[in-house]
Amino acid sequence: xxxxxxxxxxxxxxxxxxxxxxxxxxxxxxxxxxxxxxxxxxxxxxxxxxxxxxxxxxxxxxxxxxxxxxxxxxxxxxxxxxxxxxxxxxxxxxxxxxxxxxxxxxxxxxxxxxxxxxxxxxxxxxxxxxxxxxxxxxxxxxxxxxxxxxxxxxxxxxxxxxxxxxxxxxxxxxxxxxxxxxxxxxxxxxxxxxxxxxxxxxxxxxxxxxxxxxxxxxxxxxxxxxxxxxxxxxxxxxxxxxxxxxxxxxxxxxxxxxxxxxxxxxxxxxxxxxxxxxxxxxxxxxxxxxxxxxxxxxxxxxxxxxxxxxxxxxxxxxxxxxxxxxxxxxxxxxxxxxxxxxxxxxxxxxxxxxxxxxxxxxxxxxxxxxxxxxxxxxxxxxxxxxxxxxxxxxxxxxxxxxxxxxxxxxxxxxxxxxxxxxxxxxxxxxxxxxxxxxxxxxxxxxxxxxxxxxxxxxxxxxxxx
Ligand code: GDP
Ligand code: GDP
Numbered sequence: 001x002x003x004x005x006x007x008x009x010x011x012x013x014x015x016x017x018x019x020x021x022x023x024x025x026x027x028x029x030x031x032x033x034x035x036x037x038x039x040x041x042x043x044x045x046x047x048x049x050x051x052x053x054x055x056x057x058x059x060x061x062x063x064x065x066x067x068x069x070x071x072x073x074x075x076x077x078x079x080x081x082x083x084x085x086x087x088x089x090x091x092x093x094x095x096x097x098x099x100x101x102x103x104x105x106x107x108x109x110x111x112x113x114x115x116x117x118x119x120x121x122x123x124x125x126x127x128x129x130x131x132x133x134x135x136x137x138x139x140x141x142x143x144x145x146x147x148x149x150x151x152x153x154x155x156x157x158x159x160x161x162x163x164x165x166x167x168x169x170x171x172x173x174x175x176x177x178x179x180x181x182x183x184x185x186x187x188x189x190x191x192x193x194x195x196x197x198x199x200x201x202x203x204x205x206x207x208x209x210x211x212x213x214x215x216x217x218x219x220x221x222x223x224x225x226x227x228x229x230x231x232x233x234x235x236x237x238x239x240x241x242x243x244x245x246x247x248x249x250x251x252x253x254x255x256x257x258x259x260x261x262x263x264x265x266x267x268x269x270x271x272x273x274x275x276x277x278x279x280x281x282x283x284x285x286x287x288x289x290x291x292x293x294x295x296x297x298x299x300x301x302x303x304x305x306x307x308x309x310x311x312x313x314x315x316x317x318x319x320x321x322x323x324x325x326x327x328x329x330x331x332x333x334x335x336x337x338x339x340x341x342x343x344x345x346x347x348x349x350x351x352x353x354x355x356x357x358x359x360x361x362x363x364x365x366x367x368x369x370x371x372x373x374x375x376x377x378x379x380x381x382x383x384x385x386x387x388x389x390x391x392x393x394x395x396x397x398x399x400x401x402x403x404x405x406x407x408x409x410x411x412x413x414x415x416x417x418x419x420x421x422x423x424x425x426x427x428x429x430x431x432x433x434x435x436x437x438x439x440x441x442x443x444x445x446x447x448x449x450x451x452x453x454x455x456x457x458x459x460x461x462x463x464x465x
Contacts, residue, residue, distance in 0.1 A: 219360060
């Protein structure tokens with residue numbers, strides 16, 4: 001069952017722009033000139049996985065004319081009457097005007113759920129308008145840029161919160177053409193984008209187990225899945241001879257890419273060493289979380305670090321299993337030492353979870369799986385634009401970016417544009433001049449403040465338009 005949304009607000013706040021974005025039309029209907037009259041329109045719309053109808057109320061301009069304003073109000077009221085949810089939009093750049101207040105009263109009178117949108121949030125001075133928007137008494141404003149497609153994940157969240165999940169989220173196996181996904185945040189080039197399907201808790205979490213030969217991968221997989229082993233595959237998107245295993249751990253569906261099984265299958269044709277690199281990479285790309293199995297009796301080797309680094313660069317979430325822990329004589333000292341080295345050698349995934357296990361005896365396997373689930377959760381985490389920018393204000397006050405060639409670099413805005421792994425866009429005056437040390441400082445701050453240990457975090461710098 002779908003729902004209907006009305007985008008409501010005074011003229012020129014950006015309603016048509018958002019309408020066109022949600023309805024998948026390209027700006028053709030936006031007009032800069034006040035006084036252009038357009039008909040009220042209803043259209044199929046989508047925002048990520050949300051499907052709904054949107055009623056556009058834009059186009060009844062010239063507020064000085066009383067009768068026209070009356071008509072505009074009537075039009076707005078009619079749209080509101082048809083809607084299940086009101087997206088009430090203000091222009092954060094312009095600030096809140098008496099006209100906004102008048103429209104907000106109309107919206108509130110309806111008693112329908114309202115999501116307050118502060119549009120043009122990317123613009124200079126928008127922060128003040130955001131604060132004013134609070135004063136409308138419609139709750140926390142969701143900052144977006146309808147024009148640039150920013151803030152839309154937060155809008156999605158807010159819609160779900162306002163309507164309730166049951167109402168807002170589509171039924172399962174909704175297979176609309178994937179191409180339209182580009183609608184949202186399309187202008188943000190993400191070099192690390194991978195065709196991982198969108199997050200869906202009902203889908204199994206995909207895990208791969210990688211590591212050097214003899215680290216204990218096969219033993220670990222067999223210990224994890226035990227008797228419930230169930231071979232499926234070949235899988236679409238993975239090579240024909242790959243094998244995946246479905247199993248359930250504490251009511252969670254999991255899918256494991258069984259490179260070990262694959263290797264057994266292929267051993268006859270190919271040299272082991274060569275194959276293990278290729279199938280390791282394939283496994284990493286398949287997976288959301290990758291368990292790196294290290295033999296704890298053999299110190300870290302370059303290849304182990306390369307694997308973990310590769311996982312991070314592929315945008316996946318690594319978890320380390322220090323295997324063969326049953327053979328270790330001074331486990332506490334060794335664990336402290338190994339963890340310290342992990343932190344030092346893999347700063348790009350600071351806070352990486354590393355768990356001692358024995359695949360042979362089964363000890364530590366529950367802890368390992370807990371680490372996998374926790375890491376997966378962080379990898380999927382979304383931080384609201386409001387929280388990010390409140391944090392950013394403090395950062396800029398206490399630790400602003402340095403000056404380059406006598407001019408201070410300015411950061412205007414911070415927003416999370418993707419998850420899996422978390423990716424952020426920093427809107428700043430001169431992206432090319434921003435020192436990488438400062439970017440690292442931001443990444444570390446984000447990781448600390450919003451509790452995102454152990455996953456790669458992407459920051460993309462972008463100049464304001
Ligand atoms: P409507 O009258 O509420 O439908 O507003 P429009 O969608 O026609 O937009 C009014 C003006 O605001 C147009 O010039 C848009 O290009 C501009 N606009 C819309 N969204 C944004 C935005 O996110 N940022 C900025 N800076 N301008 C925007
Ligand atoms: P793979 O090449 O990474 O798949 O490694 P295997 O699972 O084939 O294991 C290599 C060797 O290490 C085998 O002899 C296993 O019995 C042994 N092994 C694996 N896990 C453990 C463990 O937790 N403790 C001990 N003592 N031996 C293990």
